[in-house]
Amino acid sequence: MPAIKSTGAYIPYYRLKREEIARAWGGGAQKGEKAVANFDEDSITLAVESARDCLQGIDRRTVDGLYFATTTSPYREKQCAAIVAAALGLKKNVFTADFTDSLRAGTNALRAALDALKAGTAQNILVIAADCRLGAPGSDFEQTFGDGSAALLVSSEGSVSFGASYTHASEIIDQWRTENQPFVKMWEDRFVYTQGYLANVKEALSAYLKENDHALQDYHKFIIYAPDSRRHQEACRMLKVDSQVQVQDPLFEVVGNTGAAFALMMLVAAIEEASAGQRMLLINYGDGCDLFALEVEGEPFVAKERKGVKGYLKSKKYLSYEKYLRVRKLLEVEMGRRRPPLVSSAVAINRDRKMIYSLHASECTNCGRAFFPPQRVCLYCRAKDQFREISFSERKGKLFNFCLDELAQSSDPPVIVSLVDVEGGLRFYGQMTDRDPEQIELDLPVEFTFRKMSEAEGFHNYFWKCRPIR
Amino acid sequence: MRAGAIKDKVAIIGMGCTKFGEHWNMSVEDLLIEAVYEAYADAGVEPKDIEAAWLGSVGSAFTGGTLATPLKLKYIPITRVENACATGMDALRNACFAVACGLYDLVLVAGVEKLKDSGYAGLPEFYFHPVYGQGFTAPGRWALIANRYFLAHGINPEDGKRALAKIAVKNHRNGTLSPKAHFQREITTEQALQAPIIAWPLGLFDCCPTTDGAAAAIICRADMASSFKDDYVLVKGFGLAVGPGLGKEDIDYKYDHLPETEAAARQAYEAAGIKNPRREISVAQVHDCFTIAELTEYEALGFCERGKAVEEVEAGTFTLEGELPVNTDGGLKAFGHPLAATGLRMCNELYLQLRGKAGPRQVKNPTLGLAMAQGGHPGMLLPVITILGCRD
Numbered sequence: 001m002p003a004i005k006s007t008g009a010y011i012p013y014y015r016l017k018r019e020e021i022a023r024a025w026g027g028g029a030q031k032g033e034k035a036v037a038n039f040d041e042d043s044i045t046l047a048v049e050s051a052r053d054c055l056q057g058i059d060r061r062t063v064d065g066l067y068f069a070t071t072t073s074p075y076r077e078k079q080c081a082a083i084v085a086a087a088l089g090l091k092k093n094v095f096t097a098d099f100t101d102s103l104r105a106g107t108n109a110l111r112a113a114l115d116a117l118k119a120g121t122a123q124n125i126l127v128i129a130a131d132c133r134l135g136a137p138g139s140d141f142e143q144t145f146g147d148g149s150a151a152l153l154v155s156s157e158g159s160v161s162f163g164a165s166y167t168h169a170s171e172i173i174d175q176w177r178t179e180n181q182p183f184v185k186m187w188e189d190r191f192v193y194t195q196g197y198l199a200n201v202k203e204a205l206s207a208y209l210k211e212n213d214h215a216l217q218d219y220h221k222f223i224i225y226a227p228d229s230r231r232h233q234e235a236c237r238m239l240k241v242d243s244q245v246q247v248q249d250p251l252f253e254v255v256g257n258t259g260a261a262f263a264l265m266m267l268v269a270a271i272e273e274a275s276a277g278q279r280m281l282l283i284n285y286g287d288g289c290d291l292f293a294l295e296v297e298g299e300p301f302v303a304k305e306r307k308g309v310k311g312y313l314k315s316k317k318y319l320s321y322e323k324y325l326r327v328r329k330l331l332e333v334e335m336g337r338r339r340p341p342l343v344s345s346a347v348a349i350n351r352d353r354k355m356i357y358s359l360h361a362s363e364c365t366n367c368g369r370a371f372f373p374p375q376r377v378c379l380y381c382r383a384k385d386q387f388r389e390i391s392f393s394e395r396k397g398k399l400f401n402f403c404l405d406e407l408a409q410s411s412d413p414p415v416i417v418s419l420v421d422v423e424g425g426l427r428f429y430g431q432m433t434d435r436d437p438e439q440i441e442l443d444l445p446v447e448f449t450f451r452k453m454s455e456a457e458g459f460h461n462y463f464w465k466c467r468p469i470r
Numbered sequence: 471m472r473a474g475a476i477k478d479k480v481a482i483i484g485m486g487c488t489k490f491g492e493h494w495n496m497s498v499e500d501l502l503i504e505a506v507y508e509a510y511a512d513a514g515v516e517p518k519d520i521e522a523a524w525l526g527s528v529g530s531a532f533t534g535g536t537l538a539t540p541l542k543l544k545y546i547p548i549t550r551v552e553n554a555c556a557t558g559m560d561a562l563r564n565a566c567f568a569v570a571c572g573l574y575d576l577v578l579v580a581g582v583e584k585l586k587d588s589g590y591a592g593l594p595e596f597y598f599h600p601v602y603g604q605g606f607t608a609p610g611r612w613a614l615i616a617n618r619y620f621l622a623h624g625i626n627p628e629d630g631k632r633a634l635a636k637i638a639v640k641n642h643r644n645g646t647l648s649p650k651a652h653f654q655r656e657i658t659t660e661q662a663l664q665a666p667i668i669a670w671p672l673g674l675f676d677c678c679p680t681t682d683g684a685a686a687a688i689i690c691r692a693d694m695a696s697s698f699k700d701d702y703v704l705v706k707g708f709g710l711a712v713g714p715g716l717g718k719e720d721i722d723y724k725y726d727h728l729p730e731t732e733a734a735a736r737q738a739y740e741a742a743g744i745k746n747p748r749r750e751i752s753v754a755q756v757h758d759c760f761t762i763a764e765l766t767e768y769e770a771l772g773f774c775e776r777g778k779a780v781e782e783v784e785a786g787t788f789t790l791e792g793e794l795p796v797n798t799d800g801g802l803k804a805f806g807h808p809l810a811a812t813g814l815r816m817c818n819e820l821y822l823q824l825r826g827k828a829g830p831r832q833v834k835n836p837t838l839g840l841a842m843a844q845g846g847h848p849g850m851l852l853p854v855i856t857i858l859g860c861r862d
Contacts (some may be wrong), residue, residue, distance in 0.1 A: 011471075403613035407610065408605050408606060419718070461601045
């Protein structure tokens with residue numbers, strides 16, 4: 001029986017209060033706040049973070065599939081899953097695939113993973129969903145959308161097992177974004193929600209229960225995708241489930257609708273709170289419906305370092321609306337008349353791919369000292385070509401030295417030039433992100449995070465930065 | 471290195487230096503012509519006397535041809551030198567070696583930089599890797615020395631910042647006495663302290679400007695120097711220590727002093743036979759791209775004990791009237807910093823001071839001068855030092 005072996009989540013550091021959006025545009029504010037990806041984050045980097053969370057305590061060599069789901073792929077041609085696999089340092093013969101363009105992409109990927117496990121072509125598949133969608137400034141979507149990511153390690157064994165499932169497709173023009181549109185669009189809301197969302201969810205649940213000869217009472221918890229808080233309550237009423245007792249909190253007030261990642265983030269949050277014997281039903285909508293039944297068989301696996309939804313919700317910093325416009329690049333902002341760092345090289349990235357994607361250092365096999373970037377000649381004993389490569393992306397460090405560079409170009413100035421002394425005795429020289437410039441001090445404990453450095457040469461350049469431990 | 475191998479073998483018989491500043495109407499070629507023809511005239515030589523040349527430029531030249539073309543130097547050896555902000559002085563160093571070994575009698579050295587054509591404020595960003603090494607500026611990289619330096623020596627950061635301001639005030643004042651300096655106005659300590667922060671503790675007045683300029687030197691065998699002029703200046707020694715960038719990869723690199731600069735100083739003092747730099751050196755030009763650089767260089771060059779630079783600044787040791795005047799022409803801070811021209815500009819100031827021709831900023835009876843141009847940044851420095859002295 002396919003099961004969930006481990007779960008992970010990622011919620012960006014920045015949050016925007018919805019009343020702050022209302023301050024800018026007038027009108028009413030929805031309740032709570034939304035999570036906002038930093039300027040150096042995109043769906044790929046969000047996915048890497050939740051996957052790292054999910055793989056805490058798991059041998060990465062056992063992962064033989066990686067399915068990545070998003071509606072905000074940074075590339076129109078080029079696979080994101082392969083980039084995520086590289087950042088995670090997964091084995092070469094991992095099967096990678098992108099599931100895109102639908103709000104159902106996350107559960108589409110999950111269904112495909114279950115099919116592969118059933119077929120026996122894989123033993124451990126990492127299903128990751130991440131989204132950072134933009135609602136047009138002043139729109140309802142701007143208030144409802146949030147950024148985030150969830151990851152599930154689906155395996156032949158685990159504490160949360162999958163039961164029956166159901167799917168149907170339904171073509172309706174309710175919500176869309178064409179190739180050249182930056183913002184999600186929708187038809188008139190009464191049509192969209194009554195004929196699209198509510199009608200589909202109702203039809204799917206009825207069909208599922210009938211097919212399996214189940215009743216609502218057979219389930220303890222319902223995890224229901226909804227476009228927003230109001231429709232979530234409408235769906236609960238329509239399905240006749242008690243939204244206080246039986247329904248997983250949809251995270252609207254603390255994260256927002258995270259698109260293709262939303263249903264899986266709710267599932268991860270539900271598993272975090274689950275107790276043995278609990279039976280759950282997951283319902284996702286987007287151009288049709290996907291349903292999955294799950295049963296918590298034992299205590300879910302939780303590694304010591306895992307942060308999950310709960311952990312990431314706790315660490316945050318609020319943005320002003322103006323800064324939100326800046327970090328999400330909704331406004332062209334003067335960055336100072338400095339020469340932009342427009343240089344990159346696909347060749348150099350390919351040559352240094354282990355250093356750049358998997359944060360490799362060299363460890364001298366003669367004297368044991370370690371260096372980043374990897375060095376062929378040891379700084380201490382000068383042994384030549386006697387080293388092994390190690391990844392230190394999961395190690396912690398202390399900020400040995402830093403400065404706040406107000407001159408360097410950034411969407412989130414100042415650039416924090418950071419020298420980190422990493423556990424195990426090596427030094428990292430780079431930038432710091434997700435930080436409060438006023439809170440930075442010598443010896444600050446830091447960890448590493450995979451980020452987008454630039455868009456030089458017309459492609460996305462990724463590397464690692466440090467951040468205060470979240 | 472053989473101590474004394476270069477000492478008194480080579481003489482500077484002529485120097486030239488353009489006004490440093492924003493030369494909107496002058497090209498690289500114009501700047502070179504100005505500096506070199508001034509040096510020709512000063513030495514009393516003609517273009518045909520030049521046997522070989524070295525051209526220093528960080529980013530404004532392609533080859534030796536950048537010098538040959540405007541000056542119409544025909545078919546002589548010209549080497550283009552690049553070693554970051556040490557470039558101009560390293561060009562001089564290599565030219566001196568060629569003369570000292572007897573290959574040439576008389577050669578030309580020039581350094582030029584045209585920074586104001588770029589359209590950007592500040593220097594272009596230098597990166598050490600196309601992806602991971604980006605996003606840092608020169609003031610940011612230099613500001614890194616402040617935290618650990620202040621902490622290691624128990625210096626209150628506010629006292630440290632005030633000492634930096636006083637260095638800026640000193641150099642601005644010296645600049646007002648230098649007609650060719652980029653900046654010609656005094657500032658106050660309060661102005662420096664209140665200026666917008668660029669990279670703490672460095673404010674606007676702690677940073678040198680971006681400047682256009684060129685400087686040149688004519689050098690020859692010491693034993694023939696008196697046939698050109700009576701008051702030639704002798705080369706006493708050089709030091710050059712290129713750091714392998716340990717700061718970014720070595721946990722033992724502590725960022726509280728400048729080990730590369732200390733190494734270059736040891737070489738230069740050994741070459742020149744200097745035992746006590748504080749007492750023996752009469753005047754010095756050091757690399758104050760940022761005031762924190764000048765502060766930490768006092769210690770690296772042995773002008774004062776480690777950790778005592780702030781106290782020495784407060785005591786006025788390095789002012790024009792002080793015990794060991796530093797950056798008498800205003801330094802990079804006020805004279806300006808056209809990268810490859812800077813090292814030769816420093817030597818030009820020593821050349822004037824040692825001959826008693828520095829006008830209102832003249833130091834009393836100098837005998838030995840030190841110039842130090844610092845390439846790179848803390849963690850990866852490449853300092854070059856030249857010691858010059860009066861003729862016997």
